[in-house]
Amino acid sequence: PAQQAHQAVVSTQSTGIARRGHDSLRRQGLVTVILTAVVYCLSVLPMTLYHIVADFVEEDSQGWFHVYYYRFSNAIICTNVMSNFYIYSLTLKSFREWLLSLATRAKNELVGKSRLQPGNNIRAFYNCQLS
Numbered sequence: 001p002a003q004q005a006h007q008a009v010v011s012t013q014s015t016g017i018a019r020r021g022h023d024s025l026r027r028q029g030l031v032t033v034i035l036t037a038v039v040y041c042l043s044v045l046p047m048t049l050y051h052i053v054a055d056f057v058e059e060d061s062q063g064w065f066h067v068y069y070y071r072f073s074n075a076i077i078c079t080n081v082m083s084n085f086y087i088y089s090l091t092l093k094s095f096r097e098w099l100l101s102l103a104t105r106a107k108n109e110l111v112g113k114s115r116l117q118p119g120n121n122i123r124a125f126y127n128c129q130l131s
Contacts, residue, residue, distance in 0.1 A: 032091040036084060043080035046073035 050065075050073045057065045088095040 028092055032087060035087045035091060039083050039087065040080055043076045043083070046076050049073075 046069070050070055054066070057063070059066070089099070
């Protein structure tokens with residue numbers, strides 16, 4: 001009876017820990033999706049405004065709106081592509097862990113095995129396969 005009670009307590013505690021871990025993962029995913037969507041909407045907004053207002057602005061070939069505002073809007077959209085990396089890095093622990101493992105693996109492959117020591121053939125370095 002005492003052992004069964006102990007097992008019940010351990011089972012209840014492990015269920016609570018698993019639930020908290022699942023909630024944390026769900027919250028990380030939700031924050032990632034919300035941030036990605038907000039950044040996307042903010043980055044597309046200037047170009048959307050450009051296309052709405054462009055018909056009402058004079059077609060001056062050197063005008064600030066058709067040249068500079070268009071370039072600015074296009075640059076903002078391009079930065080959106082790069083922002084996903086930073087959003088994932090900030091919000092997803094599993095992504096950071098994957099990046100760390102990738103960097104560690106690359107370091108071990110390139111530095112740890114010391115393939116480029118004096119006297120080694122440089123061609124051997126380029127012919128090696130990363131496993």
